[in-house]
Amino acid sequence: MQGPHDHITDAAYEARRSEIAAKTAGLTPEDPIPVIEYTDWEHEVWRTVCVHLADRHRKDASVEFLESAEQLAIPLDHVPQLRDVSGRLESVTGFRFQAAPTLVPLREFCGGLASSVFHSTQYLRHPRSPFYTENPDLLHDLVGHGTVLASDRFANLYRLAGTAAARVQSDEALQFIGKVFWFTLECGVIRERGERKAYGATLVSSYGELDHFRSADFRPLDIESLTEVEYDISTYQRILFEAESMNQVEDTVGSFWDTCDDDTIASLLSETSRQVRVAH
Numbered sequence: 702m703q704g705p706h707d708h709i710t711d712a713a714y715e716a717r718r719s720e721i722a723a724k725t726a727g728l729t730p731e732d733p734i735p736v737i738e739y740t741d742w743e744h745e746v747w748r749t750v751c752v753h754l755a756d757r758h759r760k761d762a763s764v765e766f767l768e769s770a771e772q773l774a775i776p777l778d779h780v781p782q783l784r785d786v787s788g789r790l791e792s793v794t795g796f797r798f799q800a801a802p803t804l805v806p807l808r809e810f811c812g813g814l815a816s817s818v819f820h821s822t823q824y825l826r827h828p829r830s831p832f833y834t835e836n837p838d839l840l841h842d843l844v845g846h847g848t849v850l851a852s853d854r855f856a857n858l859y860r861l862a863g864t865a866a867a868r869v870q871s872d873e874a875l876q877f878i879g880k881v882f883w884f885t886l887e888c889g890v891i892r893e894r895g896e897r898k899a900y901g902a903t904l905v906s907s908y909g910e911l912d913h914f915r916s917a918d919f920r921p922l923d924i925e926s927l928t929e930v931e932y933d934i935s936t937y938q939r940i941l942f943e944a945e946s947m948n949q950v951e952d953t954v955g956s957f958w959d960t961c962d963d964d965t966i967a968s969l970l971s972e973t974s975r976q977v978r979v980a981h
């Protein structure tokens with residue numbers, strides 16, 4: 702983006718991010734979400750990205766996402782306060798936000814989901830690259846995750862992911878639950894009237910991902926197939942999983958999270974490694 706705020710140096714950006722993170726370090730879900738006085742460049746980044754995304758969503762996002770977006774009405778023209786959106790969200794589906802300084806460890810993140818709490822950052826991406834962020838920022842957390850959390854069906858799926866993670870002991874099982882989360886609630890695609898539409902938070906909060914996702918290698922959504930793929934969160938996704946319908950997301954992924962445990966995940970994973978060994 703060529704804009705009036707290109708002069709923000711990396712050092713100034715890092716200092717601002719640390720300043721915001723410091724306000725949220727060590728907070729519990731019971732603590733009020735800090736109010737952040739956003740600067741002109743932060744409002745401009747928000748506006749630039751949100752206006753572009755809103756346009757793309759009409760073409761590329763799933764119906765469930767679009768209906769939730771209308772319900773939550775996140776403003777496009779200025780950075781909203783996380784506590785305001787959290788209050789609205791809680792009145793709709795019971796989910797609320799907890800401010801987090803940065804990405805929180807998977808077990809802690811999922812622990813929040815089980816009790817209808819989503820850890821959200823409050824800083825924004827660098828003004829030099831508004832359409833890309835390697836780490837989650839407020840735009841990713843609010844526009845990507847927050848929007849669908851205003852849908853009862855998605856809120857329930859997030860809770861199920863959290864309760865599944867709380868149920869397992871092994872890191873292997875936790876990582877697999879995280880992988881299912883990644884390919885659905887972060888990068889999920891759904892077929893609607895013959896067209897591919899995005900519902901995953903990483904896709905719908907990234908202009909760049911929306912440009913690229915239809916050229917991915919699509920696989921039908923299926924838990925066993927998920928055991929066979931790897932992923933890299935630092936680049937555009939080359940493999941994506943496509944559901945036939947929202948019902949299928951709930952039947953396949955919701956039921957998996959609802960019933961999985963250390964043993965079922967261990968046997969799923971060992972079955973795959975046995976097949977790989979036979980194939981070689």
Ligand SMILES: [Fe+2]
Pocket residue numbers: 837841845846887902903
């Ligand atoms: Fe995310």
